[in-house]
Amino acid sequence: MFGRDPGMLEPSYARRFGSAIADGVGNSILPGAILAAFYIWVTRPGALVSGLFGEALTSFLLSMLFFFVVVAFTKSFLSPKQPNLRFTGQSSENAQSAYRLIVALAAVFSADMFFSNLEDEGMRSVEAMSIYAAVFGALEGCFFVKLGRGELWRSEAAQEGATRQSGQAWKLLRRTARALALIGVAALFVGYGAFGKRLLTNLIWTGLLLWVVVLLRGFIHELVSWSTKSESIQDKLHIPSRMIERLRSWWRVIVDPVVFLCGILIIVPVWGVPADDLIRWTLQALSGFKVGSIRISVIDIFLAIAVFLTAMAGIRFLQRQLSERVLGQTNLPAGIRHSLNAGFGYAGVILAALLSISVTGIDLSNLALVVSALSVGIGFGLQNVVNNFISGLILLVERPIKVGDWVRVGSDEGIVKRIQFRATELETWQRASVIIPNAEIISTSVTNLTHRDRYGRVEIGVGVAYGSDVEKVREILLDIAEKNDRVSDDPAPAVVFRDFGASSLDFELRCFTSDVMRRLGVASDLRFEIERRLREEGIEIPFPQRVIHLMNPRQSDPETEA
Numbered sequence: 001m002f003g004r005d006p007g008m009l010e011p012s013y014a015r016r017f018g019s020a021i022a023d024g025v026g027n028s029i030l031p032g033a034i035l036a037a038f039y040i041w042v043t044r045p046g047a048l049v050s051g052l053f054g055e056a057l058t059s060f061l062l063s064m065l066f067f068f069v070v071v072a073f074t075k076s077f078l079s080p081k082q083p084n085l086r087f088t089g090q091s092s093e094n095a096q097s098a099y100r101l102i103v104a105l106a107a108v109f110s111a112d113m114f115f116s117n118l119e120d121e122g123m124r125s126v127e128a129m130s131i132y133a134a135v136f137g138a139l140e141g142c143f144f145v146k147l148g149r150g151e152l153w154r155s156e157a158a159q160e161g162a163t164r165q166s167g168q169a170w171k172l173l174r175r176t177a178r179a180l181a182l183i184g185v186a187a188l189f190v191g192y193g194a195f196g197k198r199l200l201t202n203l204i205w206t207g208l209l210l211w212v213v214v215l216l217r218g219f220i221h222e223l224v225s226w227s228t229k230s231e232s233i234q235d236k237l238h239i240p241s242r243m244i245e246r247l248r249s250w251w252r253v254i255v256d257p258v259v260f261l262c263g264i265l266i267i268v269p270v271w272g273v274p275a276d277d278l279i280r281w282t283l284q285a286l287s288g289f290k291v292g293s294i295r296i297s298v299i300d301i302f303l304a305i306a307v308f309l310t311a312m313a314g315i316r317f318l319q320r321q322l323s324e325r326v327l328g329q330t331n332l333p334a335g336i337r338h339s340l341n342a343g344f345g346y347a348g349v350i351l352a353a354l355l356s357i358s359v360t361g362i363d364l365s366n367l368a369l370v371v372s373a374l375s376v377g378i379g380f381g382l383q384n385v386v387n388n389f390i391s392g393l394i395l396l397v398e399r400p401i402k403v404g405d406w407v408r409v410g411s412d413e414g415i416v417k418r419i420q421f422r423a424t425e426l427e428t429w430q431r432a433s434v435i436i437p438n439a440e441i442i443s444t445s446v447t448n449l450t451h452r453d454r455y456g457r458v459e460i461g462v463g464v465a466y467g468s469d470v471e472k473v474r475e476i477l478l479d480i481a482e483k484n485d486r487v488s489d490d491p492a493p494a495v496v497f498r499d500f501g502a503s504s505l506d507f508e509l510r511c512f513t514s515d516v517m518r519r520l521g522v523a524s525d526l527r528f529e530i531e532r533r534l535r536e537e538g539i540e541i542p543f544p545q546r547v548i549h550l551m552n553p554r555q556s557d558p559e560t561e562a
Helices: 013-043 051-078 092-120 126-147 168-189 193-229 231-237 241-271 275-287 298-329 334-359 364-381 383-398 438-443 470-483 516-536
Strands: 289-291 294-296 406-409 412-419 423-427 433-437 446-448 456-464 494-500 505-513
Touching: 013 051, 013 193, 051 092, 092 126, 092 193, 126 168, 126 193, 168 193, 193 241, 241 275, 298 334, 383 412, 383 423, 383 433, 383 438, 412 433, 423 438, 433 438, 456 470, 456 516, 470 494, 470 505, 470 516, 505 516
Parallel strands: none
Antiparallel strands: 289 294, 406 412, 406 446, 412 423, 423 433, 456 505, 494 505
16 A cells, blocks of 8 residues: 555655655565564563573664565665666666675674674673774774765766766765774774774664665655645745745755754764753753843743744634635625735734734833834835834725726726735736835826726727718617627617728727626727728728829929920
């Protein structure tokens, strides 16, 4: 159910991670269960196997369990034979080499664990300890150095000549680890066996834990990307795509330091630093510092941000429910529904901000004093922002324009899409968005073609040739308007004889439509029909004509006549 699917060509990181975990558990569960059963049987109260032999047997079982688990999960994550499920970008040949090296290192390290436990039980002599440390340390150091080679982990694109290379930080980390491993091997042969052995052991545990931390970091990033890409979450919270991209970027910025800090707390104890001291130092660093009577705490700041984001997510969800399930079931106009929904959102933002401030422990009365002291400066510095904000509230209350209206503001014309804190978004007929400050809408003349209703007049100018039957033209135009389904009967269509033009008799058909948003379509349909009917009736639609009289220069010049 959860294992690998070779048919998936480009599985996601989360899918590969889950299948690798399932595959690793599946490959290690049978030998692990057998070894665990033996271990429980050996360590049970009253077991026949006891003493030094019992300690050696339990040590062997634990070492073998470690070996099987490491090999199973290494195979599942490196995936030497299935490149589409591999976590690294290396070639299959390099993946096979890395897998063999890790298996060899795991075998040597498991044997090392077994003999180390025997050493703790006093079952080996000093001479045996020295030989054991030199042999196993040299093998571990050799395999570790080989695993740290850059070309072993180089991606296929890099091997084919691509410019993408691994990061400088990882290069520095690999080189440092290889140098320390060489120092550990050298220490084994110059009389510092305990130091060399400890150094190599710590390096191996550090590499294993660092690998786990990196994999978990990638999995968390994938969860963040999946949650922000989820269409159901976006629909319920009503979050625009641009906001989703920002949230995804910010979450990754937050996740990396947290994962890095957790990695340090996990890895540093391997080198002998007590975990209790690390936790105490971390809490002291995060608890913050005092500025006067106010304590600035990193934990409180992150908690305030989390409370604010959670509150905003809840408010967005409630806004969505209010818009769809409450206001959507009423007969209120769309503009009123938008105003109520926007007012609820404004109140929610203020409430979320107050909750996040209260979480930090800041006294709101002191904050009010600070805000009142800075209000004059803020008023001068942000007067345009405040002006636009107040203007936005006026637009929501008075509703001279509302969402869905067809308006003209200066040279801009389009449909009102949303009225926000600072500005109003207008969508033009070319699908371009025009952001107009709210104060400009309040202070300038605005033409709202759908302010009270959607009725609108359609005017169509028609010119016919001189000598045409004007009464017949009038009847044709009225008949065309009356037969059009989208032309309203009340007010009734009318025909106006506008003027005697230079080349034509100018008429104008005036009629009304119940939806002015379709005015252009109605006018186009009427023009098509007018052209067809006039052509059928033999009434000419003239084009502009000019008559030019050329005079003979000999006839107009008196001197020539003389």
